Amino acid sequence: MNPIHLETLLAVVDEGSFEIAAAVLGVSPSAVSQRIKALEAQVGRVLVQRTSPASPTEAGEVMVQAARRMALLQAETNAQLSTRLERVPLSVAVNADSLATWFRPALADVARMGSAVLRLRVEDEARTLALLRRGDVLGAITREATPVSGCDTLELGVMRYRAVSTPQLKEDYTVDGTIDWARMPALRFGPNDALQDADLDGRLDETVRRQRAISQIPSSEAFVEATRVGLGWALLPLLQASELVESGELVTLDDDIVDVPLYWQRWRLESELVERLTTAVRDAASVLPPAHAG
Numbered sequence: 001m002n003p004i005h006l007e008t009l010l011a012v013v014d015e016g017s018f019e020i021a022a023a024v025l026g027v028s029p030s031a032v033s034q035r036i037k038a039l040e041a042q043v044g045r046v047l048v049q050r051t052s053p054a055s056p057t058e059a060g061e062v063m064v065q066a067a068r069r070m071a072l073l074q075a076e077t078n079a080q081l082s083t084r085l086e087r088v089p090l091s092v093a094v095n096a097d098s099l100a101t102w103f104r105p106a107l108a109d110v111a112r113m114g115s116a117v118l119r120l121r122v123e124d125e126a127r128t129l130a131l132l133r134r135g136d137v138l139g140a141i142t143r144e145a146t147p148v149s150g151c152d153t154l155e156l157g158v159m160r161y162r163a164v165s166t167p168q169l170k171e172d173y174t175v176d177g178t179i180d181w182a183r184m185p186a187l188r189f190g191p192n193d194a195l196q197d198a199d200l201d202g203r204l205d206e207t208v209r210r211q212r213a214i215s216q217i218p219s220s221e222a223f224v225e226a227t228r229v230g231l232g233w234a235l236l237p238l239l240q241a242s243e244l245v246e247s248g249e250l251v252t253l254d255d256d257i258v259d260v261p262l263y264w265q266r267w268r269l270e271s272e273l274v275e276r277l278t279t280a281v282r283d284a285a286s287v288l289p290p291a292h293a294g
Helices: 003-015 018-025 029-043 058-081 096-100 104-111 128-134 167-172 195-199 206-210 220-228 238-247 272-287
Strands: 088-094 116-122 139-142 151-165 186-188 214-216 234-237 258-267
Touching: 003 018, 003 029, 003 058, 018 029, 029 058, 058 088, 058 128, 058 272, 088 096, 088 128, 088 272, 096 116, 096 220, 104 116, 104 272, 128 139, 139 272, 151 167, 151 238, 151 272, 186 220, 220 234, 220 238, 234 238, 258 272
Parallel strands: 088 116, 088 139, 186 214
Antiparallel strands: 139 258, 151 234, 151 258
8 A cells, every 4th residue: 555645645634625735745736636536446445525624434544543553653663763863743632631630741751752742632531532443543541441443451540520619609509508500600621521411410400401501611720710710610620629629719519529430542553652652641640549449
């Protein structure tokens, strides 16, 4: 299979456009189109949906994953053979809460690798697996223990969450010793954040949930700040909430603790850099309690 054709497919998928891919590769859009057509003719399947943005078909996802594997191996080979180290791209999907807390020491470990470039994709931990399955990333922090085809899984531990708010907000929405969950303003990270709804199971039916006052704050640090200033109640990781609760700026709303198990899934690839990245993620996650902890 022509590596130039695979490189072109990768550029089209990453950039979402034949024209931008052409600019990145330094060729004409016509040349990009011809390369994709030649690759499609070779495999006998349509690989790219000609939409805006361009996206891989199911067969294209398989080819994209193969192209990323080849690109990583090629970059590592170049790094070993060249007197000047090439920058090897390590694409990783990670959820925002992990990135804001326990994952950060892994950044320092990658920095010490010297020949690595880290490309992070921030997505909810329930959705990062889709990026891995499509071949967009070579590793992902995910809730799923079952490995994607061609991948290995490493159990990391659990992220623990508690419902918290400012003391004033809790007082304002407590009636006869019971919190009015339906009226109390709430925070959500984004439209794909289902953690809060799961925490409300048994408290409010789905119809009432949709009618609540909910602010969306798509930044982990800003989410904590919005909670601290009283914009709404939130489920915060204990790693972020503990100090604020100890200082009295926030209070817990109940005794429930929500445990979200986390796993590291990565390509099953004999690569020194991928192994070192896995070690960095495992070491950084050592602060998380194990899934079986009480």
